[in-house]
Amino acid sequence: MNLINAEALARCIAKDRKPESFQWLLNGEQTVKTVRLARWFFHRAKAPVLMTAHRRQLTGRVQSTRGGAPGGRALPFVIAALFFAACRPDMMNQPKAKALSESDFFSNGANARQPPAHTVPRGDAREDIAFYTGQTNGIYVTQLPVKLTRDVMSRGRERFEAICAECHDRTGSGNGMVVQRGFPQPPSFHVDRLRNAPIGHFFDVITNGYGVMYSYATRVEPEDRWAIAAYIRALQLSHNAKPSDVDPGERAKLEAKK
Ligand code: HEC
Known part of the structure; x- marks a missing residue:
């Protein structure tokens, strides 16, 4: 004004x-x-x-x-x-064309142009189906479609603890604070069914939700969904680790500490 x-x-x-x-x-x-x-x-x-x-x-x-x-x-x-x-x-009140509204700017009365045939807007092609859906030919991928690095793992941990742990708790056993206050309890990530589930399943659950768990697609970018899925795998491994899983050098150090 x-x-x-x-x-x-x-x-x-x-x-x-x-x-x-x-x-x-x-x-x-x-x-x-x-x-x-x-x-x-x-x-x-x-x-x-x-x-x-x-x-x-x-x-x-x-x-x-x-x-x-x-x-x-x-x-x-x-x-x-x-x-x-x-x-x-x-x-x-600035002048602007609202989506799908009429306009006399173009001869066909639309306010935006159709993209030329066989083109997609830059950045929206989403060609890597495995990366964006967690599936290839309708089957969950079993391998992480991104390179696993320490950074990916730390990002996964940070995101998991910020976004998932309130229900799944930080160990993934399904006893987070929200559950303790009455939200339905999720299954533990350490049951055989989920330990054997392909990694694509975790990506899919975050993307589309599962049962009473709602979708996190708008809150967690695909990149982060994979980071979280990788971290869940790490949690699962940590709960079923045997001494032989530990690098021999590290194992010797641990045993010396005992
Ligand atoms: C508000 C609570 C809540 C949050 C937050 C939440 N979940 Fe869930 N999750 C649930 C519940 C409840 C179920 C069980 C749903 C059912 O079986 O109906 C579930 C189920 C799952 C399952 C198991 C699906 C199966 O095959 O049984 C996975 C995996 C999962 N969640 C991953 C995640 C991840 C990853 C995040 C964070 C991005 C997350 N959840 C955030 C409540 C939550």
Whole structure:
């Protein structure tokens, strides 16, 4: 809202019009809020100075002023409130074409062009089916389709603990805080069925949800879904590790510590 509108608004308030009558100045809720705020200031200050000034301007008549000081004090607030409260509509009212709306810009009446045949927008091709669905030919992949590095694993751990552990708990046994407060309990990741499940299954569960667990597709990017899946595999291994799984050098160190 610019100063001219602020002044017009103040004038409407001075004439005690209903907010609806100057909806054109601002938008919906914003208007009502601004007007309420402005009225509140007028009310507190008994509205003498500004209203008098406006009445004089509007009617040419001079009104008596009761207690000028409070109005004087409120004036900067009123102006600041009017000035700051409604910066938004300008941004909202910018000229733009809404998706699928009509336009006379192109001869066919659409507001956007069709992409040329056999092309896809850059970055949206999603050609790597295994990476984006966790499946090849409808069968879950059994190998991680990204390179497993220490960084991927730490990212998986960090994401798992932030996004999944509230239900699955940090060990994956399915006893997270949300479950302790009444959410249905998920199965432990350490049961045979899930230990033997292909890694693509974990990707799929995060993408599409599973039973009462909702989808995390909008919250976890595919890259992170694989990182989490890899970390779940690591959790599963850690719960069933045998001494022979440990690197001999490391095992010797561990045994020396005993
Ligand atoms: C709000 C709680 C909640 C959160 C958060 C949650 N889950 Fe689940 N999850 C569940 C529940 C409950 C089930 C069991 C669903 C059922 O069987 O109906 C489940 C099931 C699963 C299963 C087992 C599917 C099967 O084959 O039985 C996997 C794997 C899984 N979740 C992974 C994840 C991962 C990875 C995350 C984080 C990205 C996550 N979950 C976040 C509640 C949650």
